Amino acid sequence: MNELSASSRITYRAVMVRPDVARRIRGLSDRTLAWLFITPTIVLLLAINIFPLLWTIYLSFTNYRANRSNVPTIWLGPDWYQSILTDPDIWAAMQVTAHFVIWTVVIETVLGFGLAYLIDKKFRGHGMWTTIILLPMMLSPAVVGNFWTFLYQPQIGLFNYVVAFFTGSAASSFQMLGDVTLSPWAIVIVDAWMWTPYVMLICLAGLRSIPDYIYEAAEVDRASKWRQFCSITLPMALPFIMLAVLFRGIENFKMFDMVNLLTGGGPGSTTEVASITLKRAAFESWRTGYSSAFAIILFVTVFGLANIYVKALNKVKSR
């Protein structure tokens, strides 16, 4: 009995407590039992993922508007797809999204890996510093959006004062959120501030997974620190870094809440990322068919890019 695995022990106890149930279960095949366990999950997935997806695909070919349920629904074919893909405003929104995604991912990866590298070196109080660094990602994006709006306020905002202190210019001489040139960077800064710790955490897991004996062998071979970093640390942490890039890339492609709170897509349409355009079409204009088509296009884009990326990630891991 002592040699039984944990799961066997649990089964044994169950048999002891409810022999009638056990008898009934004993009569079921493994396959039936497996189906019994996964059916609730499949039903849930079908109800909240697959059905809405199929329904959205259907709506994307119609003129349906959620606020005009008394208007007959007409099949339009691929009209919405055609008009979206040829709409310069949509392409402008995609460019804004690309700028945001690329810069946030680059900055967060570089800073996140750098911080992880530093934290990995055990020093006094490193646990406390890790906790402090992780604080921003524990906040709600709505809270972050709101308080950064105050930090960026040209007259009373701390950010402007800090910049003014170092540059010598007047604090109210520039507006991070109201300026066409600065506002795309303002949202990048806030996202980097909030999510760099997340990338750091993933990279830290990667760095801690590298066995010490590899470094010891490199020391024996008299490899320099730089050589150790390039030949051991970076390649072995690369799958983790790539995973962090994937997560942040997907998340930022869908970014809505924080940008909406910071700039509302403005000034003009300077920071109008694709999700804000989509929300406006879906829930302000109530062009449900049109916005469904746009949502499908965004979904296919993210899904396609993520798949290509995952293949690359698998290649790196198998090396």
Next chain:
Amino acid sequence: MKRTMKTLVVACGAVAAALGAGAGITPAQAQSKTITLCWAAWDPANALVELSKDFTAKSGIGMKFEFVPWTNYADRFLNELNSRGSLCDLIIGDSQWIGGAAENGQYVKLNDFFKKEGISMDDYMPATVVGYSEWPKNTPNYWALPAMGDAVGWTYRKDWFARPDVQKDFKAKYGREIGVPKTLDELKDIAQFFQGREIDGKKVYGASIYTERGSEGITMGVSNYLYDYGFKYDDPKKPYAMDGFVNSASAVKGLEAYKELYKCCTPPGASNSYMSEGLDAFKSGQVALQMNFFAFFPGLYRDPNVGGDKIGFFVNPAGPAGQATQLGGQGISVVSYSKNQAEALQYIKWFSGGDVQKKWWALGGYSCAKSVLNDPSFPNSAPFAKEFLQSMGMVVDFWAEPSYAQLLQAEQKRVHDYVVADKGTAQEALDGLVKDWKAIFKEEGKKF
């Protein structure tokens, strides 16, 4: 056993009597039903809560309130209506919603009810009836009772205007006395004069104006300039024909003038300002002038720092083509998905009463009833009452079509792109707006 039963019966009787007596004291305590009223979260909503206590006392119907901040007001309640939700029995919906709400069957048509209860739309200011109740416009089809009259007006720092140093400097610079601006040019002069000036050792700015991008802010602001410069939504003789009316040379000048005011005379960081940002700027003593809805003026007048003798009010000044102002305000409607329509209609009947309308104004709401507004004592009943009356006589509203939200979004984008983001020219912005609006109306099947 018999004795025990007797005691029990007596005890039950006593409890029932106590409960019954308690319940029978006032109708308020006997609230058999409760209805929910949905509106924006702002000063007048608090006044309505106070006012509605009388309704509960009189009818025994309890009142619940669902107030949502302006920035989410349209999103929240249009979602509610579009999803056929029954959260709101009564809704004080924005004036532009009326077309969509009427055509999509979200509001109860009130004609029969008005006729039965003797409520006449002739008893309300014509602009408010057209703006808040009628769809299609200028036809006797009523979907709401005018509830909260409102328009865009201006406040100014009366105490700053009265300072000898300000008066002296202004006269030296502009060759005239500083005073309430009669024209938009004069308004710009005043704003420019105060921009960056030191008052009591503090740097102040010219004006707080609407520049908000996300909902309706910049449209509600720029309209006050566009109307005065000659902008029209369409050809008065040919509905939906917009070329030469929306993008006329004079409308272009109006848009340019609004941008000039934004660039020269607003506080730093005012690129996304609407009602609450304007209030903050004025209350904190940052600006000399503030564009805002009249609904906020009672609260501002009561403000301990900038209210009382320190604040003055004026109507939107005239421009080269005339004088008009943007309509605000709302009507009160019964939601067609409500399960308490009878009680909701009862509320509307009560609200339309003359005494209730008087009290509504006294508490800080803006009545639309002629009995209140045409009372000889009305212009002197509050420091902003005369200006309110004048403004309500020259209001213009945005499109109230079922597609109003799309039309609004198009203007928000085009105007914000030009005024705040410096993209293109005013002519390009208004030409683009005509193009967008035409596409929206075409999708709606309108002929023009």
